[in-house]
Amino acid sequence: MNGEVEVQQGDSQHLYERLARLGDWAAYTPESCARFYDAIQEIQALKRERRAVILAHNYQRPEIFEVADFIGDSLELARQATQVEADVIVFCGVHFMAETAKILNPDKTVLLPDLRAGCSLADSIDAESLAARKEELRVLYPDLAVVAYVNTTADVKAEADACCTSSNAVKIVNALVSRHILFVPDENLARYVQQETDKTILSWNGNCYVHHQITPEQITAVKEKLPHIQVLAHPECRADVLELADAVLSTSGMVRYAQESDATEFLVVTECGLSDRLLLEMPEKKFYKACKLCHYMKMITLEDTLAALRHMRFEITLPEEVRRGAEKALRKMFELS
Ligand code: 13P
Ligand code: SF4
Numbered sequence: 001m002n003g004e005v006e007v008q009q010g011d012s013q014h015l016y017e018r019l020a021r022l023g024d025w026a027a028y029t030p031e032s033c034a035r036f037y038d039a040i041q042e043i044q045a046l047k048r049e050r051r052a053v054i055l056a057h058n059y060q061r062p063e064i065f066e067v068a069d070f071i072g073d074s075l076e077l078a079r080q081a082t083q084v085e086a087d088v089i090v091f092c093g094v095h096f097m098a099e100t101a102k103i104l105n106p107d108k109t110v111l112l113p114d115l116r117a118g119c120s121l122a123d124s125i126d127a128e129s130l131a132a133r134k135e136e137l138r139v140l141y142p143d144l145a146v147v148a149y150v151n152t153t154a155d156v157k158a159e160a161d162a163c164c165t166s167s168n169a170v171k172i173v174n175a176l177v178s179r180h181i182l183f184v185p186d187e188n189l190a191r192y193v194q195q196e197t198d199k200t201i202l203s204w205n206g207n208c209y210v211h212h213q214i215t216p217e218q219i220t221a222v223k224e225k226l227p228h229i230q231v232l233a234h235p236e237c238r239a240d241v242l243e244l245a246d247a248v249l250s251t252s253g254m255v256r257y258a259q260e261s262d263a264t265e266f267l268v269v270t271e272c273g274l275s276d277r278l279l280l281e282m283p284e285k286k287f288y289k290a291c292k293l294c295h296y297m298k299m300i301t302l303e304d305t306l307a308a309l310r311h312m313r314f315e316i317t318l319p320e321e322v323r324r325g326a327e328k329a330l331r332k333m334f335e336l337s
Helices: 012-020 030-050 074-081 095-104 127-140 169-175 187-196 216-225 251-260 272-281 302-311 320-336
Strands: 052-057 070-072 088-092 109-111 145-149 162-164 180-184 200-203 230-233 265-269 286-289
Touching: 012 030, 030 052, 030 302, 052 074, 052 095, 070 074, 074 095, 074 320, 088 095, 088 302, 095 109, 095 320, 127 145, 127 180, 145 169, 162 169, 162 320, 169 180, 169 187, 169 320, 180 187, 187 200, 216 230, 216 265, 230 251, 251 272, 265 272, 272 286
Parallel strands: 052 070, 052 088, 088 109, 145 162, 145 180, 180 200, 230 265, 265 286
Antiparallel strands: none
């Protein structure tokens, strides 16, 4: 299921058998799967009728994976958005991701099934404050370049020289000519990048509420019981958590790592949805999860995805000047990575 998704065969009983593998906590029942099955059939028919594709982030609900044409991390989804031939993109993810799809596809209709699906990291910075900070720092560092994590709004991206994601942040910083980088808005990712580069990283004080709440004590407690476990952590985690990781990876980086590794037991230190994807794809391996949910990601439901296609809602629009500025920073990221 990496990237392009195979169409799953079967009826609602097959769907139940697939999803029940996630265990009791996921609470799938034959009845709920029968409802999902009907919604899935209708979504597939509407996709054909509307010439629509569904792009889904790795943290989405498992039943959403069933209707997705592509599942991935932020970088893969942004890349995929540049290759869409359909007229409509339904984005099952959070607002900044749907915006990225719109920035790269100004002539297509981009829908987000629930407009409340935001991001605490994207909310931690606004374009005006960034412009002011940039001006201040340019007095001290005339070569300053701004790198904006893709978890930002379009107008923040428009203030940046380049965007990056969790999978290419170090690469983008190293590829820029500037020695001084204002890296926004994730302080944890900025600290991680600083450890991996000899450039000077100036950070912002934003963080992801999901990853920032994970503590080293929680990781150590698992490692004490299962000393052989491989710890995979997302770079949005705190530095003292990353120190305990065997690998620091983006969400899709974790999927590839688990597929290629000889190890059979992993502690997945990121949002819980990724463990669902891992369990569905590698039933022969064991994945222990951090049990942290991103309530923004989980606002997107199968019912709302169906409603989005039925009523062609909620459309993402952007002022053209902002869109163009943000596109420049995103294209720079593609060029450098
Ligand atoms: P990835 O790009 O690694 O999927 O991360 C996105 C995100 O929102 C992490 O919280
Ligand atoms: Fe934003 Fe964190 Fe949710 Fe990712 S997990 S969408 S960074 S709040």
